[in-house]
Amino acid sequence: MKICEIQNLLNATMLCGEENLEHEVYSACCSDMMSDVLAYVKDQGVLVTGLINPQVIRTASMMDMACVVFVRSKAPTDEMVDLAEKCGIVLMKSDMRAYEACGHLFAAGLRGNAGGTHG
Amino acid sequence: MGEPLKFHFEVDGENFSSAGEASVMVKKKLRQLGFSPEIMRRVSIAMYEGEINMVIHADGGTADVTVSDTEIEIVLKDKGPGIADVERAMQEGYSTACDNIRALGFGAGMGLPNMKKYSDYLHIDSEVGVGTTVTMRINLN
Incomplete structure (x- = not known):
């Protein structure tokens, strides 16, 4: 799925990384616990979260993720946007709750894991 | 490669926002050196969890790669403060972090298990009231 399709499905506002909207992602995960993201996630392209602090961006960067979606109308700080721009990560925010956002993505074919058993 | 490359970092314990900067630097260096994404990810995640631990529990420290x-x-x-029971600290889900750390997305009791998972060798040398030294190795062959 292209990142621009995620934006459409979640009716999301782009915050940075517009140049990567055509980038393909193959799976996603959802968590507010970054340690769980670091533990269980493998080759996920997208992180859906309601957590706001710079470690969200660092975690995504460590995991080579392409896109972070902030749900529940949460907006990242300027510091987080700067960090994401440096890492080449797309940020967007949606008014949907996490469950609803994940439901839309899953129904549209974006699954939880690209072949592993967790996530 | 010849002589081993050495990198030294001071990890600031005062500032949670900056935690992980050393790991980001290391990932960048490894990319420049041409390492595979898998090796870069394992090294940077293992180090990142360690860095977060030093900031949460120990008021910072040093990292040498x-x-x-x-x-x-x-x-x-x-x-x-040191780790009183290393075996217990290694269990998934065990954490002494308080609620304000959990609110930041850490303290799920996955830090040390993740460090073990992503490294080939992990040794923890800790003395209560003195400090902790964590050594991790990732094989390149």
Whole structure:
């Protein structure tokens, strides 16, 4: 799925990384616990979260993720946007709750894991 | 490669926002050196969890990374409270972090298990009231 399709499905506002909207992602995960993201996630392209602090961006960067979606109308700080721009990560925010956002993505074919058993 | 490459970092314990900066730097260096995404990810995640631990529990410390032909070694040293029961600390889900740390997305009791998972060798040398030294190695062959 292209990142621009995620934006459409979640009716999301782009915050940075517009140049990567055509980038393909193959799976996603959802968590507010970054340690769980670091533990269980493998080759996920997208992180859906309601957590706001710079470690969200660092975690995504460590995991080579392409896109972070902030749900529940949460907006990242300027510091987080700067960090994401440096890492080449797309940020967007949606008014949907996490469950609803994940439901839309899953129904549209974006699954939880690209072949592993967790996530 | 010849002589091993050494990198030294001071990890600031005062500032949660900056935690992980050393790991980001290391990932960047490894990319420049041409390592595979898998090796970069394992090294940077293992080090990142260690860095977060030093900031949460030990008021910061130092990180030393050595890249040789056969392995990448990460040594994280702090003068924090030490770990009373290392075996228990290694259990998934066990954490002594308080609620304000959980609110930041950490303290799920996955830090040390993740460090073990992503490294080939993990040794924890800790003395209560003195500090902790964590040594991790990732094989390159």
